[in-house]
Each structure stands twice: as structure tokens, then as C-alpha cells.
Amino acid sequence: MFIGRENELKFLNDAYSSDHAEFIVLYGRRRVGKTELLNEFCKDKTCIFYTCREYTDKKQLQSFTDKIHTYNIPAFQYVDCFSNWETAFSSVLHIQTNEKKLLVIDEFPYACKVNESIPSVLQVLWDEKLRYENVMIILCGSAMSFIEKELLAEKNPLYGRTTGIYKMKPMPYTDAIKFFPNFSDEDKLLAYSILGGVPHYLRQFSDRLSLEENVKRNILRKGCSLYNEVEFLLKQELRETSVYNTIVEAIALGNNSFSDILSKTQLEKSKLSVYLKNLIEISIVEKESPALSSDKDKSNTTKGNYILTDNFFRFWYAFAYRNLTDLENDDVDGVWDDAIKGNLHDFASQPFEKVCLEYLYILNKGNRLPFRIHNASRYWGKTTQTIDGKMQSVNLEIDILAPDSKKKNFIYGECKFTNEAFDMQQLKKLQSKVFLEGNVYFYLFSLSGFTGAVKEYASLHGNTVLVSVKDIVSLG
Template sequence: MFVGRAEELQFLQDRFTARGGQLVILYGRRRVGKTETLRKFCQGKSHVFYACTESPDEQQLTAFSERMLQKGLPAAQYIKRFSDWTQALGSVAELPGEEKKLLVIDEFPYMVKGNGAIPSILQNLWDEKLKNENVLIILCGSAMSFIEKEILAEKNPLYGRATGILKMKAMDFYDAIQFVPHYSSLDKITTYAVLGGIPHYLKQFDDSLSLGENIRLNILSRGSILYSEVEFLMRQELRETATYNAIIEAVAMGNTRMNDIHQKTQIEKTKLSVYLKNLIDLGVLTREFPVADGVKAQANIQRGVYQVTDSFFRFWYAFVFPNLSELEAGDAEGVWRYVVKPELDRYTSYVFEDICRQYLRRKNRKNALPFRFTKIGRWWNKTDELDIMATDQNKQRFLLGECKYKNSAFNLSELRQMQAKFMPKDKNNRIDYWLFSKSGFTDEVIRAAVEQGIQTVTADQLIE
């Protein structure tokens, strides 16, 4: 079952129908669904799909040659293997057919690691010939730091040649929950809180089983795919994994400011800032600022808070990593019952805020809000915090939101507390209030919402 990725597929289709040669670089973290998306795009099109392997250069050239020559190239009458990469890569222009010649090279970094001259060879071919041919070449890779530093960086041969660069990200909430269609609204929300929007992870859950059974069987049990997934990814991308583990665990457990992370890990601040930057570059962490902050405030290294971007990383470091000894001893049931289950609602509440922001982004794109916002996120100062703040470009209109993920209804006291947290400097500025609640709203809040034009959204409405 292929789910979502409509924007990515449309992007690739636009490149396919564009005039002239097209060179696209598509990359993103492992398991995000790049290969499946490319295979979906290639359906119904004459194409060559070559998946690179970690193998010596001569072996790679032989395998690539065989793949190309199988497609009816004129050279196939005379040779069984191209003599070099210039001939092999250049042969894409000779593929038969009238439509655009489509070549996908999956895990391109493996090819480059076997022969560092390949980017230069491709650059020369592109400049001299291929950019004027009816071809679409897609270079795909999972090693994000390699792609960004060795392929896209300014001093490298292919810099400036790409006609499209797409960094694939995790699916949003609305695409992700299509993997568990039989779950209730609350179980869909919790599934997303645990697994995020990575298709490979979502495929591990069976919605004919309870959420607890899926977590116990597919995450907490030794031998399951997700049990060791984070450790595998960390070793693939980083050295000093013990140091990075300590940092991510600290952030996942709620130490979100630079000084808090320093106190928890005892890593020197100058080194810590480098480690944090590396994790941000990899998409594991993000640095968040209050929506109302300007560029100058964001330049201050002491401002902002760090969050674990990937939901599954956050879950793993919050519940799996601290309990590895018990899990290695086979006590998945005990860790689920006494560690994970009692904390799951509190853990989900943080992701619930992000889901509510995604809901508003969708409405914003459809022009279904009182104004078109250009920025959305959280807001806080020294004493107060708002789960959602969105504002227009001139900061004259504000949308403020509060998200309650608890087993009691949103009450009037909570509404009044929210409304007292933020007052714009200009009295002419307008504020629209949105309330989101797992367990609905009291009658008083519903009456106040009608009187004051406040929007209320339940968990079921969030998904509908």
C-alpha cells in the first residue's frame, strides 16, 4: 500500500514534463520513503532504476552497465559492459523512446564513495551534452551529511547543475494515520506521537492489535525491527554515539535549554553547541524560538529551546534507552505496564500540540481562517507560555491556541488563563482564539465560545 507523498510526486512529475535536461537530487534520512516514492513515480514510465550497492568501483560499473544495456541501447549489440563511467552515464541519452529518458540512481553516495571522480564525470557530461537532451536524471541518497557536503556544497562539481533539489521529510499527521485506519481518533493520535511520520515505522504496526500490544511487540521486544532502529541509524551517521545518546536523552526527558542540557550531560558548552548543530543538521533536533521573536533575538545562542524533531527518536530515548537493561532481559511486558503506559498520555500531549498546528496549517492553505498567517509555532516569555501562536507578516493579526490533552473537559478557568497570557502592544491588533481538547469542553466554555467567536476543536474533529 502506497500512502501520501502527493506533493513529492507532483514535484517529480513537473520535472519530467519540463523542457530540456533535468537533474534532480532527492535526499532525506533513512526510512523516510524515498525509494518507494521514486518507484511509484516511475510506474507507467519507461525508465532505468539502478540501486547502488556498497561495492568496488569495477563491480558497480559492471552492474550499472548491465542495467542500462538491458533497456535496448544500440551499444548492447556490441558490448556487455561500458569501458568507463563517461560512456555508462552518457548512455542515458541513447535510451529508446520518444518521451523523456528517465534514469534513477538510488543511494548515489555509494557510487561516489567507490569512485570519487563520478561527480566530475557527471558534471562534464551535463555541461557538454546532457543538459540539452530530453533526459531526467534523479540522484537519490540517504547519507544526508554526505549529500549536503559532498554533492550540493559550493566547491563540489555538481554545484549549480541541479534543476531540482528535494529534501524529503517525514509524513504529516494526516498522511501517517492512513496506515492505521481502524484505530480510534485517540489511538491514531498516540500512534503518530510514538512513530511520527516515517512510513517504514508505521508499517510495523497492525491496527487489528491494540496500541499497547503493538508497542510491546514491535518496539520493546528484542529482535523486533524498531527495537534497535535508533542505534543503527546513529551509528550510520555519527561517531561518538555515546555522547550524542546522552544529549538526545537529555532533551527527550525535558532538558530543552542549552544550560539545562549542559547541566544534565556535563559536556563543555563550546563542544555541546557543535554536537547540537550536528544533530540539527541531521534532522534529529530542532531549535525553537517564540513566534514573536525577531532575527536579532534568534542570533543569541542562549535563546531558544531544543526539541527532538523525530517522534520515534523522542519515544525511544524517553522509554527504551533508559530501560535497555530490563528490555535486554526480556521484560517488555513490565516496561510497557509500569514505565510506558502510565506516562503515555503525558508524552502524547506534547505531540498533540504539533498535530493541532498541522491542522491549522491545512486550514491556512485553504484560506479557511480569518486571516492568512505567515508564521506559526509556540510562544513563551519568562512567566507564560502559549501552545500555539500564529501571526501575519506585519504582526497585526494573531491566532492564539491552547491544546489540552487530558481526561477532563477544557474548563472556563483554563480559557481565562489563556486569554490573560498575551496582550499585543497595539490595541488595534486583533486576536482570534482556538481551543483544542482531547476530552471536549464544559458547557460554560461552549457558551463563551459562541459569545466571543472562539473556535473549539475536539480530537474527532481534528481528524475529520
């Protein structure tokens, strides 16, 4: 069953129904669901769908020809092998349909790797012929660095030819939790905190099993599909995997600032910057800046925090990678009991903050907040506050700070993924963190509900909003 991706499908279908030729590049990290999306898009359309492999150029051309033969196009029934790629790509014009003629080439970078002239061939063909026809070309790939730095770069032949470029990202939590309809609301969010929004990972879990059984069977057990996933992906995308393992593990264990990562890994400063940049390019790491940061601070490599964007990577390095010896000795129960069971909710607190922020943006899109928020994020940093009648410098950490575009209205958010109800002391602590002048609203997010006092306070104060896990999950 195909789940989610409504926006991506709409993008592709709108292009397909346009009254002119379309040239689309679709790309994203491995496992994010690109091929599945394309299969869903193509299922009711007449098209040529070819997946490149790591072949020699001659073998690739033969493989493409063999694929064309499966479509029974009369013009090519006696062609043993296309003589060149121009002729091969031109085959799209011979598709027998009254609709747009559709050619999809998946894993396109594999073909370019062994024949660097292919983009140039396609550019000439597009300029001289295809753009005047009722055709749609989709190039798809996982090699994000190649696509961004070479295929779409200014000096590449295809620069400026595309009519659409779509970078696929992991699913939002609202779609990810649909993979587990029979889980409790709490377990849906715990599963998301472990697997993130990558469809391939989500499909490994079964809601007929408990969360514990799923983790043991589908992540920790030697030989299961996710056991070697992290190592496989890093080796596919990067060299020096031992160095990247060290960096990712350091971030997963809470070393988020550049200086902390530098101290933990003992790498050279200049080299660490390059390694982090590479991890960002393949969507494993992202640089997070505090809310209200200037563009200059956001671009500064040594400012802000580095966090893992992939929840599964974070889970693997936080719990499995450190206990590989035990897992290799099949001590799955021991690793669960000693390392994971008592720490899972604390681990899930960071992804829960992201979920809560995503929840606010969904409300924002539907104009269901007191004002439109802009560039909301976590906040951390020093500020000056009056304490016991004296001005003092204090360090503040706020789970969510969501200003409007003019910075006159603010939402302060607190996210609690614990087994205790949100109480008045926690509310007052959040209120004490207000340091900006303007209209202030408090959004409280809690796994375990709210005490009676907090509920009563919220009922009497319109600027305090209580959000339960049920509220969050119901948006899915």
C-alpha cells in the same frame, strides 16, 4: 499500498513533463521514503533505475552495467562492463521511448565515496551533452551532510547544474494517520506521537492490533524491526554514538535549553554546540525559537530550545532506552505497565501541539482562518502584566501563538491531550496570557471535548473556536 506524498509526486511529474532536460537531486534522512517515492514515480515510465551499494568503484561500475543489461538495450547487449562512468551515464540516451529518457541513481553518495571524480564526470557530461537532450536525471541519497556540504556546495562540480533540489521530510500527520484507518481518532494521534511521519516506522504497526499490542510487539520486543533502529541510524550517520545517546536522551527527558543540556550531559560548551549541529543536520533535532523571535535570536546557539523532531527517537529515549536491561530480559509487560501506560498521554502532549499547529497551517493554506498567519510557533518568555493593579514581570508559556505578518492579529492556542474536558478555568487562564495589542482569537484544541460552559461561551463569542480531535483527524 502507496500513501501520501502528493506534493513530491507532483514535483517529479511536472519535471518529467517539461519540455527541457531536467537534473533533480532528491534527498532526506534515512527511512523517510525516498526510494518508495521514486518507485511510485517510475512505475508507469520507461527508465533506468540503479541503486548504488557500498562497493569498490570497479565493482560499482560492473553492477551498473549488469543493471543496464536487464533493460535489453540493443546498444549494450555485448558490453561486458562499461569502460568508464561517462559511458555508463550516457546509457540513458539509448533508452527506447518516445517520452523523456529517465535515469534514477539511488544512494548516489555511495558511488562518490570511493570515486570522488564521479560528480565531475557527470558535470561535464551534463554541460556538453545531456542538457541538450530530452532526459531527466535523478540523483538520490540519504547522506544529507554529504549532499548539502559537498555535492551541492559552491565549489562542487555539480553546483548550479541542477534544475531542481527537493529535501524530503517526514509525512505530515494527515498522511501518517492513513496507515491506521481502523484506529480510533485518539489512537491515530497516539500512534503518530510514537512513530512520527516516517513511513518505515508507520508500516510496522497494524490497526488489527491494539496500540498496546503494537508497541509491545513492534518496538519493545527484542528482535523486532524497530528495537535496534535508533542505534542503527546513529551508527550509520555519526561517530561517538555514546555521546549522541547522552545528548538525545537528555533532550527526550525534557532538558531543552542549551544550558539544561549542558548541565545534564556535562560536555564542554564548544563541543556540545558541534554535536547539536550534527544532530540538526540529520533531522533528529531542531532548534525551536519562541514566536516573535528576531532573526538574531533564532541564529543564537544558546537561545531557544532544542527538541527532537523524530517522534520515534523521542519515544525510544523516553521509555525504552532507560529500561533496556528489563527489555533485554524480555520484561516487555513490566516496562509497558511501569513506564509507559500511565505516561503516554503526557508524552503525546508535545507532538499534539505540533499537530494542532499543523492543523492551523492547513486551514491557513485554504484561507479558512480569520487572517493569514505567519511564523506561528510556541511562545515562552517574560513579559509585563498588570496583576492586582500592579505591573509585574511574569513568565508566560503559550502552546501556539500565531500572528499575521504585520503583528496586528493574533491567534492564541491551547492544546489539551488529556482525559478531561476543556473547562472555563483553562479558557480564562489562556485569556489572561494575552500580552499583545491587536485583534485576538482563541483556538482551543482538546482530546476530550469541552464543558457545556465552554461550548456556550464559544457560541456567543466569535473569537473563540473549539477544535475537537475529530476535527483534526478529519483533515487526513
